[in-house]
Amino acid sequence: MWGGRFSGETDKQVADFTQSIDVDAHLYKYDIAGSIAHAEMLAAQQIIPEKDAEQIISGLKAIQNRIEAGEFQFDPELEDVHMNIESALTDEIGEVGARLHTGRSRNDQIATDERLWLREEIDELMRLVVNLQRALVETAQRFPEAILPGFTHLQHAQPVLWAHHLLAYVEMFERDRERLADCRKRVNRSPLGAGALAGATLPIDREATAGKLGFDSVLQNSMDAVADRDYILELLGALSILAVHWSRISEDIILWASQEFAFVALDDAFCTGSSLMPQKKNPDVAEIARGKTGAVIGALNGMLMTMKGLPLTYNRDLQEDKQGILTALETAKSVLGVFTPMVATMTFRQEPALKAVSDPFLMATDLAEWLVRQGVPFRTAHHRVGGLVKYCERNDRAMNALTLDEMQSIIPEAEEEALSLFDAKKSVNARTVLGGTAPSCVSKQLGAWQQYFAELQ
Amino acid sequence: MWGGRFSGETDKQVADFTQSIDVDAHLYKYDIAGSIAHAEMLAAQQIIPEKDAEQIISGLKAIQNRIEAGEFQFDPELEDVHMNIESALTDEIGEVGARLHTGRSRNDQIATDERLWLREEIDELMRLVVNLQRALVETAQRFPEAILPGFTHLQHAQPVLWAHHLLAYVEMFERDRERLADCRKRVNRSPLGAGALAGATLPIDREATAGKLGFDSVLQNSMDAVADRDYILELLGALSILAVHWSRISEDIILWASQEFAFVALDDAFCTGSSLMPQKKNPDVAEIARGKTGAVIGALNGMLMTMKGLPLTYNRDLQEDKQGILTALETAKSVLGVFTPMVATMTFRQEPALKAVSDPFLMATDLAEWLVRQGVPFRTAHHRVGGLVKYCERNDRAMNALTLDEMQSIIPEAEEEALSLFDAKKSVNARTVLGGTAPSCVSKQLGAWQQYFAELQ
Amino acid sequence: MWGGRFSGETDKQVADFTQSIDVDAHLYKYDIAGSIAHAEMLAAQQIIPEKDAEQIISGLKAIQNRIEAGEFQFDPELEDVHMNIESALTDEIGEVGARLHTGRSRNDQIATDERLWLREEIDELMRLVVNLQRALVETAQRFPEAILPGFTHLQHAQPVLWAHHLLAYVEMFERDRERLADCRKRVNRSPLGAGALAGATLPIDREATAGKLGFDSVLQNSMDAVADRDYILELLGALSILAVHWSRISEDIILWASQEFAFVALDDAFCTGSSLMPQKKNPDVAEIARGKTGAVIGALNGMLMTMKGLPLTYNRDLQEDKQGILTALETAKSVLGVFTPMVATMTFRQEPALKAVSDPFLMATDLAEWLVRQGVPFRTAHHRVGGLVKYCERNDRAMNALTLDEMQSIIPEAEEEALSLFDAKKSVNARTVLGGTAPSCVSKQLGAWQQYFAELQ
Amino acid sequence: MWGGRFSGETDKQVADFTQSIDVDAHLYKYDIAGSIAHAEMLAAQQIIPEKDAEQIISGLKAIQNRIEAGEFQFDPELEDVHMNIESALTDEIGEVGARLHTGRSRNDQIATDERLWLREEIDELMRLVVNLQRALVETAQRFPEAILPGFTHLQHAQPVLWAHHLLAYVEMFERDRERLADCRKRVNRSPLGAGALAGATLPIDREATAGKLGFDSVLQNSMDAVADRDYILELLGALSILAVHWSRISEDIILWASQEFAFVALDDAFCTGSSLMPQKKNPDVAEIARGKTGAVIGALNGMLMTMKGLPLTYNRDLQEDKQGILTALETAKSVLGVFTPMVATMTFRQEPALKAVSDPFLMATDLAEWLVRQGVPFRTAHHRVGGLVKYCERNDRAMNALTLDEMQSIIPEAEEEALSLFDAKKSVNARTVLGGTAPSCVSKQLGAWQQYFAELQ
Secondary structure, eight states, X not given: OOGGGOOSOOOHHHHHHHOOHHHHGGGXXXXXXXXXXXXXXXXXXXXXXXXXXXXXXXXXXXXXXXXXXXXXXXXXXXXXXXXXXXXXXXXXXXXXXGGTTSSOOHHHHHHHHHHHHHHHHHHHHHHHHHHHHHHHHHHXXXXXXXXXXXXXXXXXXXXXXXXXXXXXXXXXXXXXXXXHHHHHHHHSEEOTXXXXXXXOSSOOOHHHHHHHTTOSEEOSOHHHHHHOOHHHHHHHHHHHHHHHHHHHHHHHHHHXXXXXXXXXXXXXXXXXXXXXXXXXXXXXXXXXXXXXXXXXXXXXXXXXXXXXXXXXXXXXXXXXXXXXXXXXXXXXXXXXXXXXXXXXXXXXXXXXXXXXXXXXXXXXXXXXXXXXXXTOOHHHHHHHHXXXXXXXXXXXXXXXXXXXXXXXXXXXXXXXXXXXXXXXXXHHHHOOSTTOOSHHHHHHHXXXXXXXXXXXX | XXXXXXXXXXXXXXXXXXXXXXXXXXXXXXXXXXXXXXXXXXXXXXXXXXXXXXXHHHHHHHHHHHHHTTOOXXXXXXXXXXXXHHHHHHHHHGGGGGGTTSSOOHXXXXXXXXXXXXXXXXHHHHHHHHHHHHHXXXXXXXXXXXXXXXXXXXXXXXXXXXXXXXXHHHHHHHHHHHHHHHHHHHHSEEOTTOTTTTXXXXXXXXXXXXXXXXXXXXXXXXHHHHHOOHHHHHHHHHHHHHXXXXXXXXXXXXXXXXXXXXXXXXXXXXXXXXXXXXXXXXXXXXXXXXXXXXXXXXXXXXXXHHHTTOOSSOOGGGGGGHXXXXXXXXXXXXXXXXXXXXXXXXXXXXXXXXXXXXXXXXXXXXXXXXXXXXXXXXXXXXXXXXXXHHHHXXXXXXXXXXXXXXXXXXXXXXXXXXXXXXXXXHHHHHOOSTTOOSHHHHHHHHHHHHHHHHHHO | OOGGGOXXXXXXXXXXXXXXXXXXXXXXXXXXXXXXXXXXXXXXXXXXXXXXXXXXXXXXXXXXXXHHTTOOOOOGGGOSHHHHHHHHHHHHHGGGGGGTTXXXXXXXXXXXXXXXXXXXXXXXXHHHHHHHHHHHHHHHHHSXXXXXXXXXXXXEEEEEEHHHHHXXXXXXXXXXXXXXXXXXXXXXXXXXXXXXXXXXXXXXXXXXXXXXXTOSEEOSOHHHHHHOOHHHHHHHHHHHHHHHHHHXXXXXXXXXXXXXXXXXXXXXXXXXXXXXXXXXXBOHHHHHHHHHHHHHHXXXXXXXXHHTTOOSSOOGGGGGGHHHHHHHXXXXXXXXXXXXXXXXXXXXXHHHHHHHHTOGGGGHHXXXXXXXXXXXXXXXXXXXXXXXXXXXXXXXXOGXXXXXHHHXXXXXXXXXXXXXXXXXXXXXXXXXXXXXXXXXXXXXXXXXXXXXXXXXX | OOGGGOOSOOOHHHHHHHOOHHHHGGGHHHHHHHHHHHHHHHHHTTSSOHHHHHHHHHHHHHHHHHHHTTOOOOOXXXXXXXXXXXXXXXXXXXXXXXXXXXXXXXXXXXXXXXXXXXXXXXXXXXXXXXXXXXXXXXXXXXXXXXXXXXXXXXXXXXXXXXHHHHHHHHHHHHHHHHHHHHHHHHHSEEOTTOTTTXXXXXXXXXXXXXXXXXXXXXXXXXXXXXXXXXXXXXXXXHHHHHHHXXXXXXXXXXXXXXXXXXXXXXXXXXXXXXXXXXXXXBOHHHHHHHHHHHHHHHHHHHHHHHHTTOOSSOOGGGGGGHHHHHHHHHHHHHHHHHHHHHHHTOEEOHHHHHHHHTOGGGGHHHHHHHHHHTTOOHHHHHHHHHHHHHHHHHTTOOGGGOOHHHHHHHOTTOOXXXXXXXXXXXXXXXXXXXXXXXXXXHHXXXXXXXXXXXXXX
């Protein structure tokens, strides 16, 4: 189709190397939508006859039907989705089809296709993220009193509600949604009509096609419109942070499901076994998801590499913009999809968690803060309680089994009340600061999320 | 300060390895601001006496003065900026200083410091981006008629105005500003009062400290507040895309400054020479900037790597969150800073550009579109003009030197008018589509940008 | 197959998410080879009866034949290539098939498969690299006298032979071969018999299976054998450097093929055109290859991300080790494959190159070195010639058109001979230092490479 | 020094932006060594007088003394280490100093400096890796009978010796040493004498300087010699894999040190506490090391980004090759340095480990393999034992507390002996396969490593 000036045939290996149909065929739907809008505009602008536009449009619709019915054969020799469809159109309706590619280039066409595609993918991702958030909230609500050690440095820190821990992830995923929404604003701008790089000498109406295709606005510089791939880079960035989040909840789930932690049981349906070891029930879904973080971030990194140092405007390097984002999107959708029921069926194991949370050192901060309330400066209080920890470790004593005399030998300000602090439930109840883990705070948050989800619908 | 429970000394090598003062000392300003807000709130909540708060605040201000006067010695044995300042405070005002660290942890403190810091950096970056955009617009306005070949695939495509080319970069940088602004929304939320991970048992007022520090809102989950570093990842993502943009304009400048292109001359002040080759005048600034893309994207990649797979909540890995973003910010500010005057002093070399733009093949599309206006379907027109290109190459003829007969032998529809299309200026003038390169369009854009900049002030 | 202990069914979505058959089916050949070696060993060690081993082996061979004849249906519900083949074996030969998976695990099995596969891929890559090196050498020999400007900073530096420039790439690719060979040493070690992680309680003979499979040695620690993926990381590292090399030669080719440089013509068969602009002949192969650098380096980065922070031993994250290396290998093989004929058919365009190389500033260093031979210290010589450059620029004079008087006004030590230095051929001839660009040096190198290639066969 | 042809001054911001003295000053030692070798060669080749060379050499030595005595002020206006030293030399010895930079360029000079530097760093790294390996072996020998659960998927798999687990890391680090040694071969080649890009017109003797500087060989193509940075990329690749290894042992140590696992105690000297929570003793060294993986891999990624798509030969982008490798090297040396004593002082906690390893499911594979020895096909045995696991879980029975009758109800082939298999020590002893975890195998390995280390000295 571009071969007028060429003498020889394209080398077979080159044709294989340069074709992109195996990664862009899935864009057919957007390509056809863009072509229909373009044809309508060409007619409205009297660049092509109205009846030719009609023929083109019905031809395109017929092709779409054939593709969706599985009756269309994409041909790698026709390079890409654009050429495949244009060629089929001409086969279908004859020479009139040759009028479609007027005043546009594959350079603005592919950017249009991709933006329409990614807009839809973002919408789908946002729905999937909400589903996962909702599953987290509902699981939290199923176990409103579940308490476990909160960790810093993977060491016992302070007791927390499991619901509070799960809500931390709801917050993270909410920021992912925000980023997707922000990215969508920049995706949803129309490059169509920018031509190869400089616009056209024909009276193309870019606002008309943008309007037909649901774009929010028109990109204001034709060279930028065909040369840039920010919309892919930014989406890959948002997906990479999302992947970091799912890698972290995966790590938590894997820890919780281990024999050593044993805080959470996963449903059999979300685990697999071992070909050798008969006893195994492995948290494979979380592991694979954690592993797939690499594919998403690798895709971001690869696309940044591809874009680096390219002069304006379109360079064929840009063709390599599809596989990475496609992999990242498929990965994200599959992880979100499978995490939702996995999270929804997770069960808290209160017995081992209670045992863990009865570690009195988890309440050491409560003791220091009790001393603050007695007027002891915090740093002094911290030092005294630290001394008490050392005393317990050296003498192999549990902090909650000390006598008042023993405690006072290290902390002179200690009183009877101090001995009653080593109760995880009490400790949790006391953390009523905004955003804290007290049941009153957490329950308020759970309610707020439920209302938010309800309003989204 | 945390040593109450420890028996031995910290190993010297460990102290060196775990200290962060060499990368966090620069946060002193934000650390002190956060501590002052915290102390005021502690007094208002009657957690510490009002007069203790006053002493603490004046002590902190004194320390800030000493730091800014260069009279403060940060001590690596005190690990980090927080401990250095708290320790100095106690030296300064005695035991009252020991009351400051009440109801907070270094976990919420460092996140507060970083967010205050990055908020300021984002504001500075946005100013620097505007400066560069303005320089691009002004240089474009200095050469309103400059024409050069527009390239796709680094091959002659269609003639464009240099101003149009420069404006493509203004668009890219504008999206960078948008992303920075979006990121700022998520940076400017307060983690202060989240404590170590679970909130406090003391009646901390998080909204009060958030208000004093100019945060837009309070993070609603204490575990998320101390565990997450989205605000760094997202900023690194925005900086990475910005870096891709500057790598691309660098590439263009390096090409333009080569003897082969020779479209642009850089001022001597923005070039350096060779230690060996006396004739050299190299576009070093653009080259180094292109090279520095690696440092920025490496920082993004490194931080994603650091965050991957961490369980909740704070892990000491998070300490490694500063060097990368610091490098990326310093790099971005220095590149933006030096590009602004370099762009402002660039000179267009019309003579070699005119020679290049007189390549008649640059107008091949104009001929095809002229045929469309005569009613020839575009694909047919494209094929005919392609044939004409082949004819010219084989017969070593310039397309603009053909006779009408010759042209008609390949393109039967050709007429006299077609022979007059091989004029770059005419070609540019004809591209009046929205976002096109016609002087009328470009000049409108230049005006719109100038007005936008004026309104920003 | 691992389901004895499980109550419910695996969730359908989980089965899809955890299966790997779509990326590991291609390992069937290595899986079967490993199983045959394993079965022979089991019989030799009297762990299973000799005749059972025979049945297993002929069953496996039958399955291999079916796969290669396209008559085998891989089933995603059977998770992976191992389970698919074991299941087919039991279908084929009955209960005897259930004896195969004795004393091994999928953990050592997959590592064995991958190492056998990658060993073969490395050998193939090394052959492909030699082919490209040979094409570079032969093209260099086709144009033994071709001279063009050598560039630093993309500025004219000193004249060089095109052959010399091409040989720089031959050197780079030779280091790639060295790295592949070094990597192969570490790939070719046997994990088979390490079991799930700890070896077996049955008398497995690991040296026997290693010998049968052509491994150089046996991995000495069973936990390392199943937990590590160094062999993939190192190969991805080698491929990433290779990709950097091809991105650089691509950049050179794209520059050379531009209208501005015009030093090299690519055969039509290695270019494609534009859907809009009839005159276009684009160096797409080099552009796509440059773009594909991202996919390779993204794969390295992704795999490093996947491995980071995994505890011992096997974690299901490791399943995500295949797509990246597969993409990187396919990319590398296709780039090497298509570059070889592209390079072999490149033509040097002496006319524009000669024009470029006649830039007298390219000989400024020769003049400075001539002054050194007259006893002038180099730094002084450099400064004087720099002054002469400035004189020429200011007065718009060509350096090779100066009179001796003019030259002496800036460089007092100048003599008649100095005026004769502005000859690119002479300049090239003078660079006879080892590794220099003089024809005598380059021709020696070309000969050495040819002999080396001959000896490889 | 390169300013002869320049009219204006370099812009101050440009001078700051382009200087590299803050990252290359530390190369002074190698720069001076290279210059001394160069001067000796220039004299031997009669390019400069013998006595000038002597003056230059003694001048350079004096400068080195001043630098090492802290009496040398590097000046950013002199751009880099080369110019600073050459300028100081001329100050020191007068015009004779101006003869040093004859027949070389900063392009070959910096590559020489870097290669000398990295050669030394590699040697140091290899020593540090051995130290860590030795500490691992010695700690393993301190606890020869320590048994703990071996994990796959972070689930109990089979019991292993702790020594076996530690030796897995010794194997990984040995491969790191191999990679460093392989990389060193390619680092230790001389670029000196390649000049700016094309060699010199003066009779430089590259083999002489290579010999003086201890290089193994001379790079055979001058353009490659100045354009390539493989030696940095490959070293960063080796360091990245090393970092993955230390991230994994860090993860294991962090898990082992948690209250839930409690298998290992770290010495107080290798932990730090919390500013808020008095009881905390955190494994900070392992966490920070795990976090620092990001910096190393980020540096690799950044350098690959920097190199991508650069045309030949030297481009100023290459100046950005130092900070990344410097960070990676400092990081690796500090991690290796601090891990060695941390590992040497780790203590195994047998009591909790024994409790964990008494989980009878850890011996499920032993039971299946016992059945194999009774003639049951493995897959059948696996299925039966899986059924037994399910029976135990449903009925809340410990597998090692079953009666023979109960067991036979699920596994008809079971006999009295099968009841005695649930003994971790027995299980470990039985894994005598080459590379297995039996004490006999592990002790042999420990001995082999000790002998290997002894021979290294």
